[in-house]
Amino acid sequence: MRRSWGRTLLTGYAVIGFLYLFTPIFFIIAFSFNKPKGRFNLVWQEFTLDNWADPFANQELTDAMLYSLRIASFSTVVATILGSLIAIAVSRYRFKGGAVVDLLLVLPLTTPEIVLGASLATLFLDWGVDKGAITIWIAHVMFSVSFVALTVKARIRGFDWSLEDAAADLGASPMRAFWTVTFPLILPGIVAAALLSFAISLDDFIITFFTAGSRNTFPLQVFGGSRNGTPPQINVLATMVLLVTIGIIGLSALWTARRERSQAGSA
Amino acid sequence: MAEQDRSTRTRSWVPYSLLSPGLVWLVLFFGVPMLFLAKVSLSTRKNRFTGELGFDGNLDNYQTAFNQFGPQFARAFLYAGAATVICIVIGYPLAYFIARYGGSWRNRLVGLVVLPFFVSYLIRTLAWQNILADEGPFLSILKALHLVGQDFALLNTPWAVIGGLAYNFLPFMILPIYVSLEKIDLRLLDAASDLYASPSAAFREIVLPLSLPGVFAGTLLTFIPAAGDFVNAALLGSPKTTMIGTVVQDQFLVQLNFPVAAALAFILMTIITAAVLIYARFLGTEGLTV
Incomplete structure (x- = not known):
């Protein structure tokens, strides 16, 4: 009896927890159907489908979204390749300096973004590099490499590498053994890491704030909009x-x- | 055995050649910038309009950082600490519910925890700005029910900033706790009840200690981004609730006072890296990667 009482209580708590998680999301979706007076979409006025009929009406916002999508694509491709290679190296081989590699992977993720952003900005300042798409891309690849390496590493933990040996015993070259046996099996982990790194790049604000030039990514445009108007x-x-x-x-x-x-x- | 066999057979350059492209990137764009940050923090600003610098090893910036911005440091750690506690209070039962009673729905429920965070961070925080506003839905309901006075406000107070931080970093708490809970062998609980432990004793003696690594990992993953954040303070707070991130951002990008900004960032990083290293020393780095 007592146990089921605790379970009911916990279930109720969990339902409230999920509602809390989704409260701003419901709010955001509802206000996509609002017809605001003035420049700020703050107070509910009346229901309209106009915004959905023309989602790209705001040129600046659309440009910012395209810019973000482009940067996220390029950084995801590079970070997924570099990060997956690291993950394969650390899970498959034993080598000297493994602890240093681990630390170098974890530190970018445990350093506050504001420090990463400020330090990269000092580097670009010192090198006299103009900030823009390339500097944002460099920054995004940097934190995504760590992220991809650690995610892929976690996903291929326990992978049976002797399958490759079996392929080699059957006469496959190391390259062929990797591409036909290992790669298809670790692919889901790599795809998952790539998708998450794309999402993180698309949404990054603080590091991008420090490494962007005059052109806004989507989050930067929204931040600017919080002062000038929120279409x-x-x-x-x-x-x-x-x-x-x-x-x-x-x-x-x-x-x-x-x-x-x-x-x-x-x- | 098999592992021994393999590692002796492979040529030693193979792992290094796989590692090097990614590690070179990390060294160049994570390691080297930290050195530049250190150098700039020890420099003097020669021109306050261009931010031109001269390196002279002076420690004044650190003195300025401590003397002028103590309150912002204190607020950053206080707000981040409060947000972390709220995340544990909300996140632990939720993670426990999913791990214990989720059944075949577990993965879908974890997906549901993460899903809201695919909506842009800025837009979510703006949504809270609307919800918590004086005329917004939350306070309107409370005021209509006479639970709070008519001039009660949440927006532009520390509570709104802490609430925003807690909301935005909640999944970083829930996921590691869930992972540690999910690993617990349920037969341990059966064994405990066979030995006449009450459910609450079983929880205290078995579940809680085994899930603590998840709580620690979640604490780091929540506290660190929260302590360095300036978005929540900017959108939900007032000039009285600025955090250290606000100051670094302002000194660097607005005042062009790079040395002081660098000193502030360096202090923040040193404090947090020390915490991470102590953590890694005792618990390893595995738990930090979900």
Whole structure:
């Protein structure tokens, strides 16, 4: 009896917790249908579908979104390659200096963003580099490499590397053994890390604030908007990003389920 | 055995060649900038309009940082600490619920915890600004119910800043706690009840100690970004609630006072890195990577 009472209480707490997590999200979605008076989308006026009919109406916001998407794509590609190579090296081989590598991977993630941003900005200042897309990209690759390396490493922990040896015994070259045996098996971990690193790059604010030039990424544009005006298209674009995310999560769940089924079938 | 066998067979340059591109990037754009930060923090500003610098090893910037910005440091650690405690109070039961009663829904529930955070950080914080505003929905309800006075305000107070920090970093608390709880072998609880432990005793003696590494990891992952944040203070606070991040940002990008900004950033990093190293010394770095 006592146990079920505790369980009910915990369930109630969890429901409230989830509602809390989603409160601002409901708010954001609702206000994407608002027709604000003036420049700030703050007070509910009336329901409209206009914002959704023309999500790209605000030119500055759209440009900022495209700029962010481009930077996130380029930084994700580079960071995923560099980070996955590190993850493979540290999980597969034993070598001297492993502890130093671990520390070098963890420190960028445990250093406050404001310090990373300020330090990179001093570097660019000293080198006389003009800040812009390239400097943002450099910064995003930096923190994403750590992130990808640690995520992929966690996902391939326990991977049976003797499969590669088996392939070698059957006459495969090391390269062929890697691409036909190892790579397909660690791919889900790499894809997951890439998606998360894309999302983090797209949303990064503090480091970008220090490394950006005059052109705004999407978060910078929104921050500027918090003083000059918040067009309802901000809410529309945010809701669209959320829907795309749900779509990707759904597709990857389907993909994983299919892989598991086909692997179970072939075993 | 197999591992021994393999490592003797592989050529020793292979791991280093895999590591080097990524590590070179990290050294160049994480390690080297830290050295520049140190150098700038020991320099003097020659021109207050261009921010031109001369390196002369002077420690005045550190003195300025401590003398002028003590309150902002104190606020940063106080607000971040309060936000971390709130995250534990909200996050632990939620993680426990998912790990214990989530069943086949576990992964979906974890996804649900993370999902709100795919909406831009800035937009979420702006949404809280609207919700907590004097005329906003939250206070309107409280005022209509006469739970608070008509002139009660949340926005532009420390509470709004702490609340924003707690909300924005909550998943960094929930996920590591969940991971540590999920690893616990449920048979341990059966064994405890077979030995006549009450459910609360079993929780105290088994679950809580085994989940502490998750709580510690979550504490670091919440406290660090919260302590360096300036977004919540900017959007939810007032000039009386500025944190150290606000000052670094202002000194660096607005006042062009790079040496003082660098000294402030360096102090913040030293304090936090010391905490991380102590943590890593006792608990390892595994728990920090979810």
